[in-house]
Amino acid sequence: MARRAEPISALPGAGAALIVAALILGTLAAVALRAEAGRGFAASDWAALRFTLTQAVLSAIMSVGLAIGLARALARRRFLGRSALITLLGAPFILPVIVAILGLLTVFGRAGWISQVLMFFGLEPLQIYGLHGVVLAHVFFNLPLATRLILQGWQEIPAERFRLAAQVNAGPGAMWQLLEAPMLKRVVPGALAVVFAICLSSFAVALTLGGGPRATTIELAIYQAFRFDFDLGRAALLSALQLGLTGSAAFVALRVSDSEGVGAGLDRVLRRWDGDNHLARGLDTAWIVCAALFLILPLAAVVVAGISGLFLLNAGVWMAALTSVLVSALSTLLLLCLALPMAAAVATRRSTLIEVAGILGLAASPLVIGTGLFIVIYPFADPFALALPVTALVNAVMALPFALRILVPRAREVMMRYGRLSLSLNMAGGPFLWRVFLPRMRAQIGFAAGLAAALSMGDLGVITLFADPDVATLPLQVYRLMGAYQMEAAAGAALLLLVLSMGAFWILDRGGRWHAEA
Amino acid sequence: MKYSVFAAAVLGASAAYADTPELTVYTYDSFVSDWGPGPAVEKAFEAQCGCDLKLVGAGDGAALLARVKLEGARSDADVVLGLDTNLTAAAAATGLFAEHGATADYSLPLAWEDATFAPYDWGYFAFVHNADAVAVPTDFKALAASDMKIVIQDPRSSTPGLGLLMWVKAAYGDEAPAVWADLADNVVTVTKGWSEAYGLFLDGEADMVLSYTTSPAYHLIAEDDATKAAAAFDEGHYMQVEVAGILAASDQPELARDFMQFMVSEEFQSVIPTTNWMYPSVTPASGLPEGFETLITPVKSLLLPATEAAALRDSALGEWLDALSR
Numbered sequence: 001m002a003r004r005a006e007p008i009s010a011l012p013g014a015g016a017a018l019i020v021a022a023l024i025l026g027t028l029a030a031v032a033l034r035a036e037a038g039r040g041f042a043a044s045d046w047a048a049l050r051f052t053l054t055q056a057v058l059s060a061i062m063s064v065g066l067a068i069g070l071a072r073a074l075a076r077r078r079f080l081g082r083s084a085l086i087t088l089l090g091a092p093f094i095l096p097v098i099v100a101i102l103g104l105l106t107v108f109g110r111a112g113w114i115s116q117v118l119m120f121f122g123l124e125p126l127q128i129y130g131l132h133g134v135v136l137a138h139v140f141f142n143l144p145l146a147t148r149l150i151l152q153g154w155q156e157i158p159a160e161r162f163r164l165a166a167q168v169n170a171g172p173g174a175m176w177q178l179l180e181a182p183m184l185k186r187v188v189p190g191a192l193a194v195v196f197a198i199c200l201s202s203f204a205v206a207l208t209l210g211g212g213p214r215a216t217t218i219e220l221a222i223y224q225a226f227r228f229d230f231d232l233g234r235a236a237l238l239s240a241l242q243l244g245l246t247g248s249a250a251f252v253a254l255r256v257s258d259s260e261g262v263g264a265g266l267d268r269v270l271r272r273w274d275g276d277n278h279l280a281r282g283l284d285t286a287w288i289v290c291a292a293l294f295l296i297l298p299l300a301a302v303v304v305a306g307i308s309g310l311f312l313l314n315a316g317v318w319m320a321a322l323t324s325v326l327v328s329a330l331s332t333l334l335l336l337c338l339a340l341p342m343a344a345a346v347a348t349r350r351s352t353l354i355e356v357a358g359i360l361g362l363a364a365s366p367l368v369i370g371t372g373l374f375i376v377i378y379p380f381a382d383p384f385a386l387a388l389p390v391t392a393l394v395n396a397v398m399a400l401p402f403a404l405r406i407l408v409p410r411a412r413e414v415m416m417r418y419g420r421l422s423l424s425l426n427m428a429g430g431p432f433l434w435r436v437f438l439p440r441m442r443a444q445i446g447f448a449a450g451l452a453a454a455l456s457m458g459d460l461g462v463i464t465l466f467a468d469p470d471v472a473t474l475p476l477q478v479y480r481l482m483g484a485y486q487m488e489a490a491a492g493a494a495l496l497l498l499v500l501s502m503g504a505f506w507i508l509d510r511g512g513r514w515h516a517e518a
Numbered sequence: 519m520k521y522s523v524f525a526a527a528v529l530g531a532s533a534a535y536a537d538t539p540e541l542t543v544y545t546y547d548s549f550v551s552d553w554g555p556g557p558a559v560e561k562a563f564e565a566q567c568g569c570d571l572k573l574v575g576a577g578d579g580a581a582l583l584a585r586v587k588l589e590g591a592r593s594d595a596d597v598v599l600g601l602d603t604n605l606t607a608a609a610a611a612t613g614l615f616a617e618h619g620a621t622a623d624y625s626l627p628l629a630w631e632d633a634t635f636a637p638y639d640w641g642y643f644a645f646v647h648n649a650d651a652v653a654v655p656t657d658f659k660a661l662a663a664s665d666m667k668i669v670i671q672d673p674r675s676s677t678p679g680l681g682l683l684m685w686v687k688a689a690y691g692d693e694a695p696a697v698w699a700d701l702a703d704n705v706v707t708v709t710k711g712w713s714e715a716y717g718l719f720l721d722g723e724a725d726m727v728l729s730y731t732t733s734p735a736y737h738l739i740a741e742d743d744a745t746k747a748a749a750a751f752d753e754g755h756y757m758q759v760e761v762a763g764i765l766a767a768s769d770q771p772e773l774a775r776d777f778m779q780f781m782v783s784e785e786f787q788s789v790i791p792t793t794n795w796m797y798p799s800v801t802p803a804s805g806l807p808e809g810f811e812t813l814i815t816p817v818k819s820l821l822l823p824a825t826e827a828a829a830l831r832d833s834a835l836g837e838w839l840d841a842l843s844r
Contacts, residue, residue: 204714
């Protein structure tokens, strides 16, 4: 086969994809091979499958639907605190689930702020437990991510297009039809797939807010198969089912997303002329205020609960915090080593398989990966000694799907705009990478790295299987404090975690956006 | 030489340990936390054994068992501490455990005859509520008839959740499904583990939470807060007995047996009440700490024998799922 002329090779990307697929599928196989004959599928597993799909579909539609409105409002408005708000949008995503749930309940719970106002007026308190509670929490977690992904799409439309549209007097309708709708058609399926996949493996949220066994998810079934039955065969089977579901969702989403870029611009600052009327301004303001309240109030609850606990933190918590920072840094580095070549490979040759490999990390159960790695590592080395690098690697793979959603559209665009020009200037390989590709990807790399760092900081997955008391990460320490009735100290540690995650996200994201204004 | 020692030496972290025998104990996370019994236990045992005691936290009780099964006979662990009687039958069935040989004059409400597992503490499950609550139910049927809201833990992911299943089963036998059907509308929600449930209760999401009769002692002693109480149920309260056992493949069998005997000694037992917030399996000479006398004493102690609990688990879980899924 003749090689297509491209400024960078797709081989490193394919290699990275192979590593990721081997890690996820290999650990699954390791678990399956260790299995004795299990009890196979039960009727309750089908019920779990139904519930899992229902809540994931609803959560994805709600999160992305609301995110379109919010992203549009944010794309059209410039206001004081806009960049702080966008950074804050990263926060719900990285909190340990239990902390986020307690924050949500402080606002929406039976004894929460809203219920108290309602009861003051003689109304019934909110009833949050049930499918709607699960969806509410998932929207809280995922609306910010979906918004950022879609906002990226808006920012990728060259400013010149809007200028041109304004010059020919195109109204909001025409702008929507010509510029915005095609962009959404490209970005939304990917965002839907990501949110769907995240919600698919939901466990603690679905269980706690679902109100009981009705809200059983596949992930809980996997957990039970491991923890109580030690039925590795069943765990592997359920895990394969989960992978299959996410894999096909991702495949469909990637197929329908249109990879046509929007054309070249001069990277000018975006200005919008179509939103300069009262109605549009009012509408956008309403969107932003409502979303900000929805996202910030539960975070404020976490802060309020945590402040007094900050003084109770001891050396163990600070050590755990340091460990988390190190793991997070290593994880971010690993992520970039995997994601950048993969994004470049996808951009050069539209390889859906590479993208699917990237998205598998979302559906893989951390419990299965952790156990599989344990089985694989155990004969050769002490899993305890490898706890931190393994955690960092698994966190990197878990963050990969998000990173690819962020990097790929921009990588395609850069390749399309500058690929042929660079080739004609005989600029391929290293020079293209350093002078053209990476500088233009800077904002996206920063965002992806920030997200990966924050996600890794808040993760409580594999570490639980490999943990040794000396290497606790901060989320694990939060759980340990709660288990020892130290609720106030746990709240303080959770606040510290929030601050660290936000800090890591802010520094990396900011570093990447040195000239952009988003 | 063990890999862990090897790795530690290579990393230069603790080269000196290579000459000292090392005893590895797998336990649950809260045991090893700074507020748990771990630090005091480690200090006291190392002072007398001339060894390095390595306490390793591995999730909760059920996760511990899974971990041991996963590692099999090649496990680095010498002792597993933190299983309960709902898990011991499954643990014994693995054939990975040896006899512990520890002897003690136990102060458990029942005779202890298991040669494989020795108890280090115990407690009663109970619903904890705010002390100022009115009309606190005195049995499951009254609870079901009341409009008290409760938070419980999922028996598929937590040991207290499983304990509640056994409690209802031990108290009501074949009537259990009907009791669960009546209780269903009192259950606000079911959580993955104890921490989540207790957090929800403290946040005011429910009137009562499934915990232990000793939980109020924590608030009273450590926080000087007398606002929590446990509801006394006339059917009796199900017990959780936490045990430890020696792994047959241990490369330090003598040290492991020393540890088991140390576990039921005064030094270990006296730190249990105010670190693990359970009753010690051998009451220390100094008695229980001040504050424990305020706790309720159940009229009846319920505990299904280990083999019976294991046999009942699947059917009880099925009944529970049925009643609460409706």
